[in-house]
């Protein structure tokens with residue numbers, strides 16, 4: 501390694517100031533902060549979950565964030581998708597969110613992809629990431645993300661929110677996967693999307709905050725508290741449950757590995 505690269509690896513004085521409240525934290529040091537700086541993450545979906553996860557991780561100092569979403573902003577998004585304002589209606593979510601993240605933290609690199617994740621681009625988008633954060637609004641994408649993360653051994657933290665309910669889980673290394681927990685045939689004829697059902701403004705934002713928090717634990721400290729575990733958050737009782745789940749020996753995604 502050359503000296504020049506060594507210098508690049510360090511946090512600048514300005515970054516030290518920006519992240520000082522984190523670096524001061526017991527259990528979080530310059531090493532953890534530098535790990536964030538050199539992390540590459542992909543955020544799938546720039547809706548209620550993606551907006552908040554992306555903003556928190558940009559503020560915390562994740563060095564390279566790629567955002568993917570093919571949708572444009574609609575008036576009904578503004579109730580919960582905190583990155584957008586009325587004048588953004590009609591523009592691409594991924595582009596507006598990218599602009600906002602760059603304003604929030606000019607020290608990081610942010611890229612937007614205004615495409616739909618599909619069989620043709622999933623490998624290229626996912627294979628080189630350190631972590632994928634799924635906050636998409638449909639099962640087709642959710643299964644494809646899980647399958648591609650498993651295939652390339654990329655860690656995945658998947659969050660969802662509908663109504664007053666939220667879910668969060670992590671797939672990493674040899675762990676059981678999303679499809680082990682939710683076999684595909686159960687959702688074959690189901691097309692329940694956040695877009696078609698009610699959701700309270702706060703629910704996706706609670707789940708996104710938990711997802712971003714878990715991402716920091718993983719990227720900075722190598723911690724995986726929700727690996728192969730499903731967290732259920734009930735927004736009416738405020739109760740949270742964590743359930744371990746097992747490998748499904750019939751899971752095609754795990755068998756293909």
Ligand SMILES: [Zn+2]
Pocket residue numbers: 676677678679680681748751752753754755
């Ligand atoms: Zn599986």
